[in-house]
Amino acid sequence: MAVKKRQKTLSQGRPPASRPKERMTSERSRTIIRTHHRLQKEHAAALKRGDKNAADDLVHAIEENGGIKMYQAASKQGQAKDRGGDSSKVLVEWLQQAQVVNSTTRGRIDTGEVPLKCLEVGALSTKNEISKYPSIISMTRIDLNSQGPGIEKQDFMDRPLPKAEDDRFDIISLSLVLNYVPDASGRGEMLKRITKFLRKHAGMSSISFEALPLLFLVLPLPCVDNSRYLDEELLLKIMGNLGFVMKYSKNTSKLCYYLFSWTGPVTRLTTEKTKIRDGPAMNNFCIVVE
Numbered sequence: 023m024a025v026k027k028r029q030k031t032l033s034q035g036r037p038p039a040s041r042p043k044e045r046m047t048s049e050r051s052r053t054i055i056r057t058h059h060r061l062q063k064e065h066a067a068a069l070k071r072g073d074k075n076a077a078d079d080l081v082h083a084i085e086e087n088g089g090i091k092m093y094q095a096a097s098k099q100g101q102a103k104d105r106g107g108d109s110s111k112v113l114v115e116w117l118q119q120a121q122v123v124n125s126t127t128r129g130r131i132d133t134g135e136v137p138l139k140c141l142e143v144g145a146l147s148t149k150n151e152i153s154k155y156p157s158i159i160s161m162t163r164i165d166l167n168s169q170g171p172g173i174e175k176q177d178f179m180d181r182p183l184p185k186a187e188d189d190r191f192d193i194i195s196l197s198l199v200l201n202y203v204p205d206a207s208g209r210g211e212m213l214k215r216i217t218k219f220l221r222k223h224a225g226m227s228s229i230s231f232e233a234l235p236l237l238f239l240v241l242p243l244p245c246v247d248n249s250r251y252l253d254e255e256l257l258l259k260i261m262g263n264l265g266f267v268m269k270y271s272k273n274t275s276k277l278c279y280y281l282f283s284w285t286g287p288v289t290r291l292t293t294e295k296t297k298i299r300d301g302p303a304m305n306n307f308c309i310v311v312e
């Protein structure tokens with residue numbers, strides 16, 4: 023006996039309105055990120071020794087790996103809730119603890135003040151946790167490659183230096199950006215440059231403002247706990263030489279987070295590349311301040 027075919031409904035014939043976006047596996051996103059960092063470092067080294075052919079080949083290899091767009095897409099995967107989430111959640115938690123932000127009213131505790139200004143260097147989203155307080159934290163977001171409106175395409179190292187206090191910021195976020203800089207002295211330059219964009223709150227009496235201005239620094243944990251050339255003690259010494267005092271810190275299995283208050287001054291003390299420990303599986307992450 024022939025089996026009667028059931029007639030398809032209209033909705034079955036229609037293409038789905040939206041397909042769920044394919045997600046990269048965490049292994050693939052890690053590989054893209056690591057390869058991008060490695061090639062960037064090799065490119066910087068080729069430029070430094072004046073090897074134009076090698077530098078051109080490396081630019082090509084970076085593009086083959088998907089370029090900055092694929093790198094950013096892979097980094098965004100790391101911000102997904104099930105992969106540790108947006109790092110600015112930690113910044114907001116600390117601002118709440120420091121009573122700069124009120125968690126229940128999403129407002130600053132002491133009213134009647136102008137909003138705080140925050141510069142996010144290396145911004146991938148306008149919807150992260152720190153962006154949820156627009157009336158109290160006014161955000162300026164920059165990135166080498168803007169993902170859309172609300173993020174200016176700009177290299178922080180080329181951002182014009184402030185001419186007035188208004189061009190400076192109360193909070194700067196540098197989350198997973200310092201490790202993007204391919205050479206050790208470039209990292210030192212970036213940290214020095216940060217201090218020029220922080221504004222001091224001389225004369226402010228409120229307790230909430232005592233710690234301002236602030237730098238939120240996030241690094242992959244191995245940069246600090248598994249490097250031959252950097253450990254936490256040395257990082258805090260370098261930051262201290264630049265006028266930073268650590269207020270909060272926290273480690274997860276993958277990242278280390280710091281909130282520094284900047285009191286200044288920036289001293290003339292330099293930090294050279296020095297091996298402080300060694301081991302077969304260690305990395306060579308380093309910060310040199312010239």
Ligand SMILES: C[S@@+](CC[C@H](N)C(=O)[O-])C[C@H]1O[C@@H](n2cnc3c(N)ncnc32)[C@H](O)[C@@H]1O
Nearest residue numbers: 097144165166167176177178179197198199202
């Ligand atoms: C790993 S992503 C981190 C994004 C985000 N801040 C986070 O914590 O997940 C690093 C971002 O920093 C940006 N970046 C690196 N150096 C920069 C610079 N000198 N100026 C502006 N953005 C920079 C890169 O383009 C990239 O989008």
